[in-house]
Amino acid sequence: MKKRYFIPLIYILFLMLPIYWLITMSFKTTGEILSGFSLFPQDLTFENYRVIFTDPTWYWGYINSISYVTLNTVISIAVALPAAYAFSRYRFLGDKQLFFWLLTNRMAPAAVFALPFFQLYSAVGLFDTYLAVALAHTLFNVPLAVWILEGFMRSVPKELDETAYIDGYSFPRFFVKIFLPNIKAGVGVAAFFCFMFSWVELLLAKTLTAVHAKPIAAIMTKTASSAGYELGLLAAAGTLTIIPGAIVIYFVRNYIAKGFAMGRV
């Protein structure tokens, strides 16, 4: 092994330590956690996980989170695809200004939007629904999806479009049958990012929900304060929130580096 590989190795070890600690704690009883320090669980317990999988307030949290995240990903990609195509292929009045304005929404501090969003979504009767959170998260996911997709679309030569039109393809057929397969990777990466940012965001999701659409992360915060110091349960719930991310990341593993560069390398 080359000597320089020690640097990433040590870095990965550093990344894994807190995660290891979270997972270890999830297999301990709260009593064992509070009674003292131990590197491994002394008497292994699955009780924390059993509670989560049998108590509806817990497992509905996961269902709620997955639901609005999926809905958000679908909406974001659906509206971002045509827009990104327009930005990558045409010049039009105000295109650069519009592109920057879209990006400014990615820069907006969520804390600024929390209260106005609460009032807006209450006013239109969407408060405490999946749709409210999904739409609110499009604020930062749509600009990001447009940015990523535009980067990938730009690397597809324009001749592809022209050849298809000469061959008599209509625009919708060309877009679905020829263009989309060419930017498959880009769509995958954009969907991954929408999933990621919707999954990890909590402030807006918490502000816009009360009972029916409450995300798992918000349920954790509530438990942490109301049920005293249930560290084992909290650790188990936290461990379970890592799994969806690990699964989606596996699907885009080959494009992940290019994806993080927004197709701009």
Place this chain on the structure above:
Amino acid sequence: MKTENQKAWLFVLPVLFLVAFNALIPIMTVVNYSVQETFGNNLFFWEGLGWFEKLLNSDRFYSALGRQFMFTGSILAIEIPLGIIIALSMPRQGFWVPICLVTMALPMLIPWNVVGAMWNIFTLPDIGLLGYFLNHVLGVSYDMTQDPAAAWATIIIMDVWHWTSLVVLLCYAGLVSIPDAYYQAAKIDGASNWAVFRYIQIPKMKNVLTIAILLRFMDSFNIYTEPFVLTGGGPGNSTTLLSIDLVKIALGQFDLGPAAAMSLIYFAITLLVSWVFYTLMMKDDR
């Protein structure tokens, strides 16, 4: 070359409607609040620019802003060089590449409050792995809830843990796009490692590095959940960053006017700095 076509606007319309609904209406609400005073019961009185004046003259705002810049500055100063070093030393091909990339990306996919909770458990003085190690093995007295310096170190290390991988992945994407021929040519010319870094790798990474700095600036400047869960802004006010202070004023004290004025100034600062990065980035891009 792109062709001029005004019909392209039709393609952009859905995005425009959606983002306008989500961005314009709330911003107008905020602007509205920022110039009025309310005593509850939906009674509002014209306040003019009073809130802005008060805010710009208050020590509380400047100290939160100062802490915010200190936080963003520190994490950029650590994460950018560290990210470059790690990306340079990673294998370029082979079995380990996807494994490295996936494990490195993992922290970014953990919900932000779980990140905060996880670091809380990790740093508890007597029962957390790091806290126990520092206090009982190294004999350093470390308690985040008592000592502002420890609290600061912890939120910075937590952010380094959480986001350095973003810089690594971006730089790595830049590095793998360099054709082998460049390196061979450098070898024939007898270029030193430094010369290869300075004249081949840095120019290739420039674009992605600007994206990395832009994203890290925006996200760290807007950070709320992780430090809030970890320290709650304490001990005292020592880790109360801008967002934490803003949420305290808006949702805690329900002072809508001052909170709105603060929101607008806050957003304006983020926008201004981001715009500078963006122009730099797009200069060679279009």
